Amino acid sequence: MAFANTSTGRAASPRRVLELRKPISGMSAAISRIVAFILFASAWEFGARAADSILIPTFTETLRALYETTLVTGEIWPALWISNVPLIIGFVVSVAISVPLGLAMARWKVIDQMLSPVTALALALPIAPLIPVVLVALGMGQAPKVVIIVLFSWVFITTNVRAGTRRVDRSLVEMARSFGASERQVWFRILIPGAIPAVFAGLRIGLGRAFAGMVIVELIMLPVGIGALLLDYRGDFKAGLLYATTILVVIEAVVLAVAMQALERHLIRWK
């Protein structure tokens, strides 16, 4: 009994990575990133000046446009809102369909056999060519955008959830059964908690794909929101604003990914 208390609370970490480089501190990492950014910005600035093209803004022009569109005219905000409504609806619908589908595929062989050709096909299929088909079928409202966003993301969520649930230790299911768990308890106490990391991996990839779907559909077929803004700026040769808007889209994508990761880390503290 005594040795339990004297032994260390934490087992030796198995992740001793072969050291190829010296580890760097947080401080010097931050400095090197700032240096890299300055190098990138100045290369852009001088490159654009040398090119002297109406379609390539300099770094400072882009910064000015960024300031203008977010704080002076505020043009970007309604456009972002218009684009994000179908993204949110589409992603929620996609999750609501794909997660149960993935869980069912992992648990029941019949469903797996039924759907695995569909997921294999969906993984291989480029979605962009389907956009006109969906638009023809559903018209020009919110519905086709939601459907396209679902088409872009569902298969990545489903396949990740399926793979993750299947990786849940079989012996845990047996353990639960031996202690008298019902099928329902096996689901809620073993399979679903065990699948959470994989669900999140799927959600993260799915969200990125949904975001791509949103931008693509607006750019090539339904010019509203961000897509419309980008097309207008291009048509009016407003290169600074074009770049600034693109940067904002990228920033949104990064913010979504980071938020997702934070939520994930919060929910999977045991890993």
Add this chain to the structure above:
Amino acid sequence: MSSMIEVRDLSHVYNAQGQGGTPALSDVNLTIRKNEFVTFLGPSGCGKTTLMRIIGGLVTPTSGSVQVNGKPVRGPNLDCAIVFQNFALMPWASVLQNVAFGLEMRGEPKAQRIEKARAAIDLVGLGGFEEKYPKQLSGGMQQRVGLARALVVHTPIMLMDEPFGALDQQTRRYMQEELLRIWQKDQRTVIFVTHDMEEAILLGDKVVLMSNRPGRIEEVIDVKFARPRDPEAVERSPEFAELKEYLWHRLRQMHEMSAA
């Protein structure tokens, strides 16, 4: 004395429906009394784990019957609590939640199961680790969690499937001593599957020696060391060496038979 487990004419074939199923057990008969500590010893593939799982109701045998506490076994047997070889702890649950799992499945109210789980955690020497996750514990400590989870449901029978097989030598030895100490305090019927001869002798009142393909019981050997057992005294005794030599002789015989 009252019998706790009665195994009659038990045979089991894996994949019995398909062609060329794998015979795992053949004509097994065994009686285990209440509060007896029985070890199943045999070479790998001799069906000792299968026999344990049939008693636990996790595997339905092809033919024959098992009665536990006078009732035939059908489906997961709630008179048994199992300690698993690979620990089978839920990585997302704390030590306390893992230990309380069986109580929760049995529908105990929360306050009560936390109280019982804490007591069991203290019993296995893990007091202070209640809120840790399995990943934060060493292998020996993880199996203490598995042991506490099986003890806390207070079933008449505990099934242990090579519980210390995945641990290093010293930890295994500590755990054997711990198990003897706990069993002495809190007696119940134990089936302990192992392929370690010394472990089988040290712990068991009976060693059930099994041979392989298909698994059958070769011999049931009584181990007469007095309880409570002092492991060091037992191991120093000439009887221990004698028994070990005998078991080794029998196991080697079986190996030669199956190799021939």
